[in-house]
Amino acid sequence: MVKTVMIWGLIFSHMLVSAPTNDDTVALTGVDVMTLVHQESQKKSTRKAVVDMKIYDDKERERRRYFNYWTKYKAHREDSLIKFFRPKNVKGTSLLTNSNKKADEKQQWIYLPAFKSVKRLSSSDKNKSFMGSDFTYSDIAGRKLSQDSHKLIKQTDRYYYVESTPVDLERSIYSTIRYVVSKKYNVILKAIFYDLTGEKLKTLSNSKISIVNGVNVVMYSEMINHQTNGKTLLTVESMKVGLKIKDDLLTIKGLKTQ
Amino acid sequence: MLRFIFILCAVPVILFSQVDDDWGDIDDVELVEDVVQTNESFSNYWDEHFYGSISGMYSQGARHSRRASELKLGFNDHWRTVKLVVEGAYRQNIVQTEYETFVDDALDDSGEVELGYDSFKFRQAYVEMYPLQNMTFSVGRHLTVWGQLEVFSPVDYLLPIDINPMGFSIVKADNRMPQTTVKLQYYPLSNLELTGYYFPFFEENELMKSFDFTDFYDNFNGQRYYIRKVVPSDKHEASTAFRTTWYASSFTAAVTYFDGFNNLFPVFKEKYIGTATGESHFFQQEYGYYKKRALGIELSVPFGQLSVKGEVSISDDYFNVDVGNSNDKLEIINTYNHGYSSVPIYLTFYGVGIDADFDRWFCNFYLLGLYYFRNPEMNDFWSAYDALIQTPVKFNNAPVFPVLNIGRYFNNEKKGAYGFALGYFTGALGAFIYISNQINESWSWGFSADVAASLSDVALFQSGSSQDGYTEYKFVEPKLTFGLGYKL
Numbered sequence: 001m002v003k004t005v006m007i008w009g010l011i012f013s014h015m016l017v018s019a020p021t022n023d024d025t026v027a028l029t030g031v032d033v034m035t036l037v038h039q040e041s042q043k044k045s046t047r048k049a050v051v052d053m054k055i056y057d058d059k060e061r062e063r064r065r066y067f068n069y070w071t072k073y074k075a076h077r078e079d080s081l082i083k084f085f086r087p088k089n090v091k092g093t094s095l096l097t098n099s100n101k102k103a104d105e106k107q108q109w110i111y112l113p114a115f116k117s118v119k120r121l122s123s124s125d126k127n128k129s130f131m132g133s134d135f136t137y138s139d140i141a142g143r144k145l146s147q148d149s150h151k152l153i154k155q156t157d158r159y160y161y162v163e164s165t166p167v168d169l170e171r172s173i174y175s176t177i178r179y180v181v182s183k184k185y186n187v188i189l190k191a192i193f194y195d196l197t198g199e200k201l202k203t204l205s206n207s208k209i210s211i212v213n214g215v216n217v218v219m220y221s222e223m224i225n226h227q228t229n230g231k232t233l234l235t236v237e238s239m240k241v242g243l244k245i246k247d248d249l250l251t252i253k254g255l256k257t258q
Numbered sequence: 259m260l261r262f263i264f265i266l267c268a269v270p271v272i273l274f275s276q277v278d279d280d281w282g283d284i285d286d287v288e289l290v291e292d293v294v295q296t297n298e299s300f301s302n303y304w305d306e307h308f309y310g311s312i313s314g315m316y317s318q319g320a321r322h323s324r325r326a327s328e329l330k331l332g333f334n335d336h337w338r339t340v341k342l343v344v345e346g347a348y349r350q351n352i353v354q355t356e357y358e359t360f361v362d363d364a365l366d367d368s369g370e371v372e373l374g375y376d377s378f379k380f381r382q383a384y385v386e387m388y389p390l391q392n393m394t395f396s397v398g399r400h401l402t403v404w405g406q407l408e409v410f411s412p413v414d415y416l417l418p419i420d421i422n423p424m425g426f427s428i429v430k431a432d433n434r435m436p437q438t439t440v441k442l443q444y445y446p447l448s449n450l451e452l453t454g455y456y457f458p459f460f461e462e463n464e465l466m467k468s469f470d471f472t473d474f475y476d477n478f479n480g481q482r483y484y485i486r487k488v489v490p491s492d493k494h495e496a497s498t499a500f501r502t503t504w505y506a507s508s509f510t511a512a513v514t515y516f517d518g519f520n521n522l523f524p525v526f527k528e529k530y531i532g533t534a535t536g537e538s539h540f541f542q543q544e545y546g547y548y549k550k551r552a553l554g555i556e557l558s559v560p561f562g563q564l565s566v567k568g569e570v571s572i573s574d575d576y577f578n579v580d581v582g583n584s585n586d587k588l589e590i591i592n593t594y595n596h597g598y599s600s601v602p603i604y605l606t607f608y609g610v611g612i613d614a615d616f617d618r619w620f621c622n623f624y625l626l627g628l629y630y631f632r633n634p635e636m637n638d639f640w641s642a643y644d645a646l647i648q649t650p651v652k653f654n655n656a657p658v659f660p661v662l663n664i665g666r667y668f669n670n671e672k673k674g675a676y677g678f679a680l681g682y683f684t685g686a687l688g689a690f691i692y693i694s695n696q697i698n699e700s701w702s703w704g705f706s707a708d709v710a711a712s713l714s715d716v717a718l719f720q721s722g723s724s725q726d727g728y729t730e731y732k733f734v735e736p737k738l739t740f741g742l743g744y745k746l
Contacts, residue, residue, distance in 0.1 A: 050302060063671075066302065085306035087699035088745035089673070092309075098448070107449075107507055116403040116431050120510065124562040128617070132671050161281060180284055189287055192280065200280070210290040219290050237302075248392050251448040252505055257386060257394060258336060 030150030033160045033181050038145075040186035043215045044242035046072045052237055055133050058229035065090060065131055066237075072245045076100055079250035082140070083258060090131060096255040097141045106141040111255045118252060127173045134202060134225045134232040136173065148177070158183055169196065185209050185216040200226050213241040307335050310746035315425050315704075315739055322355035322733035326423040331746070332382070341386040343398075350376040351423035353733050361727035373731070377464065381436050392445040400439040402455070403431050404501065404514060406558040406567045409622040410661050410683055412607040413514055413554035413571050418521035420463045421685045425739050426692065426706055428622070428663055433685040435463045449505040460495035460519055460547065469524065471545060478531060478540040488546030490519055514554035516573075519547040525576055527600040530592060538583045541599060550574045564614035564621075575605035575630065577653060579643070586646050594639035602633045603653065611661070617670060622663040626682070628656035668695060686712040704741045 028036075053065040066086035072079055077100040084090045092113035099106040108121040126138040148164040155161065160181040166172035175198055180190040191204040208220035221234040248254055310331040317324040332345035352374035359367040384398025405411025409428045420435030427433065440456040475484040497518025504511045525548055528541035552573035559566050579599045581587045591599055611624030630653035632640055644650060665677020674695030681687070688710020696702045711734050 066305070068306070085302065088309070089696060089699050089702075091305070109505065114429055114431065115408065116401065117408070118505065118510075120505065120507075120560060122560040122562055129670070159284060178281060180281060182287060185287065189284055190282070192282070203282070205285065206287070207285055208288045208290045220288075237299075246391065248388075248445065248448075251392075251445065252451060253392060253394060253443070253445050253448075257341060 028152060028155075028160070030152040030162045030164070031145070033152055033162050034145060034150055034164075034179075036186045037181060037188060040216055042073050044213055045074065046070075046241070046243055046245045047212075047215075047217070048240045048243055048245070050237040050239075052235040053131075053133060054233040054235075056231050056233075063132060065133075070245055070249060072247070072250055074247075080140075081250050081254055081258065084131070093131070094255050094258065095130075095137070095140065096250065096252065098250070099141075099144075106144075108137055108141055109252065109255055118255060123171070134223045134228075134230050138173070143172075147172070153178075155183075159189070172196075174201070182209075187216050187218055195227075202226065210236075210239065212239050215241045217241065308333050308746075311743055312746065313424055313741065313743035315741035317425075317737045317739040319733065319735045319737035321735060322353060322731075322737070324351070324353045324733070324737075324739075326351045326425070328422070328424055330381070339388050341396075343382050343384050343386070345380065345382040346378065347381050348376070348378045349423060350374070353731075355731050355733040357729050357731045359727060359729045366727060371731075375464070379436070384439070392448075394441075394443040396439070396441045396443075398439070399436045400441060401431055401434050401436050402439065403434060404512075404554070404556075405430070405569055406510060406512070406556045406565075407569055407609055407611060407622075407624055408613045409663055410609070410624065410626070410681075411556075412569045412609050412626065413512075413556055415522060415607065416514075416516050416518070416550075416552050416554065416571060416573065418461065418463050419465070419685065421465055421712065425704070425741055426679070426683070426686060426690050426708065426710070428679065428683060435461065437461055451501075451503040451505070453499075453501045453503070455497075455499040455501070457497040457499075457518065458495075460490040460497070462489060462547070463521075466524060471543075474543070476540070476543065479534060483531065483540075483542050486542065486544040486546075487524075488544055488548065490547055508559065510556075510558045512554070512556040514552075514556075514571075516550070516552040516554070518550055520550045520574075521547070525600070526578075527576065527598055528578075530581075530588060530597040530599070533588075539581055539588055541581075548574075563616050564612050566610075566612055568608075568610045570606060570608040572604055572606050574633070575603050576600040577603045577630065577651070587643070590639065590642045590646065594636070594642060601639060602636055604631050604633050605629075606631065609661075617667075619666040620664070620675070620677070622661070624661040624681075625658050626661060627658040630655055665692075686710045700745050702743045702745075704739075704743075706739045707736070708739070709736045 049069045051067050051069055053067065055063045055065070064087065065084055067082050067084045070081045077098070079099065080097045081094065083094040084092065094111040096109040096111070097106055108126060110119050110121060112119065121137055126141065127136050130137050130140050147168065148166050150162055150164045153161040153163050160183060162179045162181060164177045164179065166174060169175065173196065174193050175196050176194040178192040179188050181187070182189050187206065187209055189206050192200060193202040195201040202223055202225050204221060204223045206218040206221050208218070209216055210219045217236070217239055219236045219239070222231060224231045249258060312329050314327040315325070326349070328347055328349045330345065330347040334341065334343040352372060354370065354372050356370050357368065358365055380399050382399055382401055384396050384400055386394055386396035389395055402417055403414060404417065405414035411430065414430055418435040418437065419433045422432045437457050438459050438461070440458065442454045444452045446452065471485045472487050473484070475482040497516070499514060499516045499518065501512060501514040524545045526543070526545040528543050531540045531542050533539045550573055552571050554569065554571040556569045557567065577600070579587060579591060579601055581591060581599050591597060595601055606629040608629070609624045609626040612621065614621040659681065661681035661683070663677060663679040665675045668674040676693040679690040679692070688708055690706055690708040690710060692704060692706040694702065694704035
């Protein structure tokens with residue numbers, strides 16, 4: 001199974017022989033906590049969402065984007081497709097993220113309808129803002145769980161506190177990511193990102209959760225950039241979990257034809 | 259003792275609380291129960307599946323003005339196994355220009371005239387089906403774009419163009435002529451695309467249709483020989499292409515085989531008819547579209563925010579032998595080339611360069627070149643011809659020429675930009691200074707100053723020519739252009 005940390009949507013993937021349990025009597029590690037989150041998100045292998053993304057700059061000027069989001073998990077791979085349909089100036093722009101256990105990093109492709117062309121995102125592109133938001137393309141792609149070392153800092157009766165540090169700092173734009181995980185829902189409620197100088201960069205807060213087809217999914221996220229004073233709000237307008245998604249939808253073929 | 263134990267316990271707590279400070283407050287999470295498995299709204303459906311634009315432009319030069327407009331509407335939807343795409347565009351292009359008419363090279367008339375055209379076309383209208391996993395089959399009118407070089411591509415140049423009168427554009431698809439196409443795509447691997455194209459009809463673009471030399475003629479032995487126009491038809495008008503694209507993790511590569519016609523420009527040929535007593539040899543003039551096979555190879559390698567790219571196409575072309583009064587040359591072309599003085603050769607059209615898109619600026623820079631070489635199928639011809647003229651024939655290879663488009667974004671959102679473009683683009687040749695921006699998500703504007711010749715201008719330029727004289731329109735000149743667009 002792909003060992004992936006997906007920042008938006010907060011989906012964690014990890015292969016374990018024995019699954020951890022959310023039991024206070026058992027001493028969990030940081031990786032165990034992340035695995036719990038992963039297991040929750042992948043109770044069903046597919047989901048499709050319609051997302052409203054509001055982007056605010058430091059002067060509170062608002063821009064909105066709407067997109068469809070499909071994702072599918074399989075034993076050996078994890079793929080997602082984002083296609084914008086509003087506003088008109090970004091309509092049709094699509095982002096494909098492919099991951100398999102053999103690849104060192106996720107592959108990302110962008111389709112620009114005006115050019116009718118598929119462009120692969122380079123490593124440096126992945127650290128750029130995703131469509132003007134406070135998320136990067138790599139946030140959207142997610143991080144492989146093995147890219148970070150995870151340490152359970154503490155826990156309360158309601159939350160786990162996990163600190164993740166990239167194994168290869170040269171390939172990361174974050175020096176540390178701190179997560180607060182809900183014990184009740186096994187979803188991340190907060191993620192704090194630190195830049196390579198150790199300064200606090202961004203904070204992601206997930207404040208609304210819904211149980212869709214038996215899976216706890218985040219319905220509302222807020223990413224605040226402390227360095228630019230910008231913020232991005234993600235509101236899930238509709239969500240389907242466990243629907244049928246053909247494999248080839250989440251490929252170059254789907255990127256060009258969907 | 260109790261006090262000592264308390265300190266031991268307190269130390270880690272104090273240390274821990276220091277770490278804790280940065281976690282911040284954790285708000286209570288809200289469980290949303292009313293948002294479950296909902297279907298998309300009508301508003302979202304409309305925005306997702308319908309699109310369109312209204313745009314207009316006005317140009318002013320010293321001796322001409324121009325106004326053009328376009329209304330475009332489109333719809334697409336994707337059901338489980340079928341996708342439907344329909345897009346139509348109405349275009350109008352009107353040029354008010356001064357002109358001079360010459361007869362026998364002497365000025366005969368001058369004044370001002372209005373030239374123009376309007377048209378409605380389905381730019382796209384096709385049905386796409388998915389008969390098997392990883393397979394796509396589509397039929398209808400398609401806009402096909404090839405090539406890795408973003409602004410101008412030698413491989414893309416095998417396909418027909420349809421000049422958009424709305425001004426300078428670096429988007430290849432803007433000037434692509436839609437074609438009736440049967441297309442089959444198969445992905446044996448998720449990143450390997452095999453595409454077969456069948457173009458059942460030869461479709462001449464409006465630009466070239468406006469070229470009409472069929473009233474031109476030459477006299478020979480008291481008989482008029484009008485210039486013939488050759489347009490593929492019936493069983494011989496279909497074209498095919500096969501294209502493989504590999505989207506590898508560190509590069510994109512493509513190979514294209516094309517078996518069609520010289521879609522872009524007509525080829526001019528002449529065939530020996532006879533020799534009048536004491537006069538030079540006489541040739542029947544003809545022009546049009548002939549079989550053309552081509553092989554295209556593309557490579558794009560990204561390095562950070564720029565990509566290094568290279569393309570080459572090798573295709574059929576012709577070299578015109580100057581027969582003159584030579585009976586020996588005449589015998590060679592009659593023996594080895596069916597009487598045609600236009601000899602099949604190969605053209606290599608190559609381009610290397612970069613496409614760069616940084617945070618605040620962008621650059622497309624290519625070096626392009628044309629190189630001709632002999633077609634081995636004509637070896638017998640060349641052996642005889644070389645033996646006759648003693649010195650090897652030199653083809654008119656074009657020296658390497660640049661295409662440059664460089665500019666700067668107004669901000670990180672990359673919505674507005676200003677820049678400079680120089681070279682040959684899909685629809686025009688010249689130098690451009692431009693600036694454009696978005697007023698909001700629907701409205702946008704652009705302004706440019708250019709010294710350029712558009713291919714659509716060339717068509718209009720030629721439209722006044724006849725056997726007896728020619729009209730010189732004055733609109734190929736520096737001009738200022740302002741455009742406004744609204745996305746529906």
